[in-house]
Amino acid sequence: MTDTVIVRDTGFGPDDWTEGFAGADTRDLASDANVDEIADLAGLRMIRVDFPSFADGRGFTIARLLRLKGYTGRLRARGHVLADQYAMARRSGFDEVEISADLAARQPEDQWQFRADWQGHDYQSRLRAGA
Numbered sequence: 001m002t003d004t005v006i007v008r009d010t011g012f013g014p015d016d017w018t019e020g021f022a023g024a025d026t027r028d029l030a031s032d033a034n035v036d037e038i039a040d041l042a043g044l045r046m047i048r049v050d051f052p053s054f055a056d057g058r059g060f061t062i063a064r065l066l067r068l069k070g071y072t073g074r075l076r077a078r079g080h081v082l083a084d085q086y087a088m089a090r091r092s093g094f095d096e097v098e099i100s101a102d103l104a105a106r107q108p109e110d111q112w113q114f115r116a117d118w119q120g121h122d123y124q125s126r127l128r129a130g131a
Contacts, residue, residue: 005104007086007097009116012109017046031058035065044073048098051079060092067093083111
């Protein structure tokens with residue numbers, strides 16, 4: 001098994017990003033990054049946002065702000081994201097989540113796929129249905 005696993009709505013998979021992360025068109029952001037200081041979002045093809053702890057939700061805010069600023073490239077959450085947080089990651093704007101192989105072993109693919117229908121089970125939809 002590789003060191004990391006990529007989680008998408010279809011389940012676990014290998015990392016298909018083959019262009020590396022040191023180029024001018026990629027950016028790694030810390031959980032305390034200031035989105036307003038990022039120049040030329042249009043030129044970035046991949047942004048990874050670190051989650052140093054499952055209790056640190058600042059990455060969700062960063063993702064939402066990037067999307068609101070018009071970023072349309074690939075957006076990846078990386079680090080300590082739990083299966084329970086997958087729907088929130090997708091709703092905030094992430095395309096995928098990069099987790100360690102150890103976390104993937106502790107939280108198997110079925111736990112992530114259970115939350116893959118992130119668009120249909122948000123609280124606003126449930127409120128509208130009950131009205």
